[in-house]
Every structure is written in structure tokens, then in C-alpha cells.
Amino acid sequence: MxxxxxxxxxxxxxxxxxxxxxxxxxxxxxxxxxxxxxxxxxxxxxxxxRGAVDLALAYHAQGDAMMLAQMAQADLDAMKYSDRVAAAVRFRLEAAEDKEAVRRGTTLFALPMYAPDGARAIWGTADAIWTALGDTSEDVNWYTKRATLSGVYSSTVLFWLGDTSDNHEDTWAFLDRRIGDVMQIEKFKAQVKASPVLSKLMAGPNWLLSHVKAPQRMPANDLPGRWTRP
CATH class of the missing domain: 1.10.10 (Arc Repressor Mutant, subunit A)
Structure with a gap:
């Protein structure tokens, strides 16, 4: 070997x-x-x-890699799409075996000077999840999916840090509720599209958003975007 x-x-x-x-x-x-x-x-x-700051980011990236490996091994195709997302977030938290290291990292990236690094790391996790799940969106949905999942992931991490329940069962229930909230938002968006009245009211904003495009694949430490001319 x-x-x-x-x-x-x-x-x-x-x-x-x-x-x-x-x-x-x-x-x-x-x-x-x-x-x-x-x-x-x-x-x-x-x-x-930058010393330990770079190590903290490396620790986060290591967790992302472990999550992706677990996703590759899991039978996600048998799950509903919302359950796949929840499973990915759970895999990511389970990859963080040292809760105190995560707690200390949360404190570090709460500092103004390192907050952008923390935001990029969380965005990177959300992007890794959606990419692994086969997301092919090329419009504004590329951003909204990652922004929404970043919020779900961040809030779940904070809950998880204080969770003392057996096998973190309270955390997984919290995560399911947050994913449920996101699904309600998606349901509302679908209802807006289906309604002739609301569609007319949203015609202007929708036209504007239609010109927002997903970024070209660039280094993971960048968060670019594109605008196409009408």
C-alpha cells in the first residue's frame, strides 16, 4: 500500500x-x-x-472536503431535493469533529477585520453543496440559492454549538425547520409566477433580474458576478 x-x-x-x-x-x-x-x-x-487565520480557513476547507466525500458516498438520489440539502448541511456539521475549534473560529470571523474571510468561507460551503447537488442555474437563482443556504448553514452552526441533546437531535430538527422555511419561500415564488396579476406587478423587477448572470468559475476566494446588456 x-x-x-x-x-x-x-x-x-x-x-x-x-x-x-x-x-x-x-x-x-x-x-x-x-x-x-x-x-x-x-x-x-x-x-x-496570516498565521492562525489561514489555518482556521484551512480547517474550514478541510470540513468542506470531508462533506463532499460523504455526499459522494451517500444515496442522495433516493431523497427529496430538500432532504438532500439538509443531508449535506448535516454532513458538513458532522465533519467538524472538534466543536471548540468551530466555536473559536466563529469568534475569530466575527471580528470586523476577518468577517469577509468568514463570509467567503460560508459562501464557499453553500456553493460546494449546490454544485455537488448538480445545480445548473445561470441566472439570479444562482445567487439566491447560495445566499439562502448560507443563512441556513450559519444559523444551524450557531444552534449546533449550543446543542447538548443526544446525538444533536435538536440541531437536526432545527435544520429541518429552516429548510422548511426555505421551501415556503420557493413555493411563494412559484405562486407569484403563476398569478397573472402578481406577474404584471413584478414585470419590472423580473426584467431587471433577468440580466443578472451566474459568475464564471473563478478562484474559490472570489465572489464575482456578471451583468449582461439588455
């Missing part, structure tokens, strides 16, 4: 997770990770120029 070797960033992250519950995603944690992992300081600073 071929032996697999972790990258320097993976080594740093593994070492950092031992210190995060005590020192958070801080400089002290980053320094301890360098010492414990044996990664050369110059290498560590080159791959993580």
Missing part, C-alpha cells in the same frame, strides 16, 4: 488543533503548531502568511 504524506499546511493544522481550545486561532497557537509539527518557520510563514 502506498504511503500518503501530509503537506506542511496539513501538519501545521493537525498540530494547531491541539492548542485551539485553549488559545483560539491565535499567534500563540500558530507558534505552538510550528514547534510541534517541526515545519520550518520560514515555510510555515510562507504558506500561512
Amino acid at each position: 502506498q504511503e500518503t504524506h501530509s503537506t506542511p499546511k496539513e501538519q501545521l493544522l493537525e498540530a494547531a488543533l491541539m492548542h485551539v481550545p485553549f488559545d483560539g486561532w491565535s499567534q500563540a497557537t500558530f507558534d505552538a503548531a510550528i514547534a510541534d509539527s517541526g515545519v520550518e518557520p520560514t515555510v510555515a510563514h510562507s504558506i500561512c502568511p
Whole structure:
């Protein structure tokens, strides 16, 4: 069997997770990770120029990768579409084995200077879920789907952090309610389209929104958009 070797960033992250519950995603944690992992300081600073902040983002990306792997193995085709979305969010939370690391990350990305990083990370998770589920929207729905799921995911994470129920059953019930709320919104949108009166009232906004297009695939740390000329 071929032996697999972790990258320097993976080594740093593994070492950092031992210190995060005590020192958070801080400089002290980053320094301890360098010492414990044996990664050369110059290498560590080159791959993580912002220190523990970059490790926190790597931890989030690692969770996304674990979620996608679980989605690939699960029989999602047998589920209703809303249940697939709920299952994906559940897989993502289950991938975060260290709740304290997530709690500390939430605190870090609540700081104004790092809030954009946190928002991009959450958006990236929502985008990964929709892409894995085969979303092919090319219009404004590309944005609304990801924005809505970002809100569902964020609120569920906060609930999960305080959940002490057995097997996080209260969290999964909370998640189902949030997905149900989203389905009600989609139902209302369908009713608007089906109503001649409401369709006329929404003609202007719908024309405007029809020119919003999904972004071209770009680096994961960017959130671009496109506008087509009428």
C-alpha cells in the first residue's frame, strides 16, 4: 500500500488543533503548531502568511472536503431535493469533529477585520453543496440559492454549538425547520409566477433580474458576478 504524506499546511493544522481550545486561532497557537509539527518557520510563514487565520480557513476547507466525500458516498438520489440539502448541511456539521475549534473560529470571523474571510468561507460551503447537488442555474437563482443556504448553514452552526441533546437531535430538527422555511419561500415564488396579476406587478423587477448572470468559475476566494446588456 502506498504511503500518503501530509503537506506542511496539513501538519501545521493537525498540530494547531491541539492548542485551539485553549488559545483560539491565535499567534500563540500558530507558534505552538510550528514547534510541534517541526515545519520550518520560514515555510510555515510562507504558506500561512496570516498565521492562525489561514489555518482556521484551512480547517474550514478541510470540513468542506470531508462533506463532499460523504455526499459522494451517500444515496442522495433516493431523497427529496430538500432532504438532500439538509443531508449535506448535516454532513458538513458532522465533519467538524472538534466543536471548540468551530466555536473559536466563529469568534475569530466575527471580528470586523476577518468577517469577509468568514463570509467567503460560508459562501464557499453553500456553493460546494449546490454544485455537488448538480445545480445548473445561470441566472439570479444562482445567487439566491447560495445566499439562502448560507443563512441556513450559519444559523444551524450557531444552534449546533449550543446543542447538548443526544446525538444533536435538536440541531437536526432545527435544520429541518429552516429548510422548511426555505421551501415556503420557493413555493411563494412559484405562486407569484403563476398569478397573472402578481406577474404584471413584478414585470419590472423580473426584467431587471433577468440580466443578472451566474459568475464564471473563478478562484474559490472570489465572489464575482456578471451583468449582461439588455
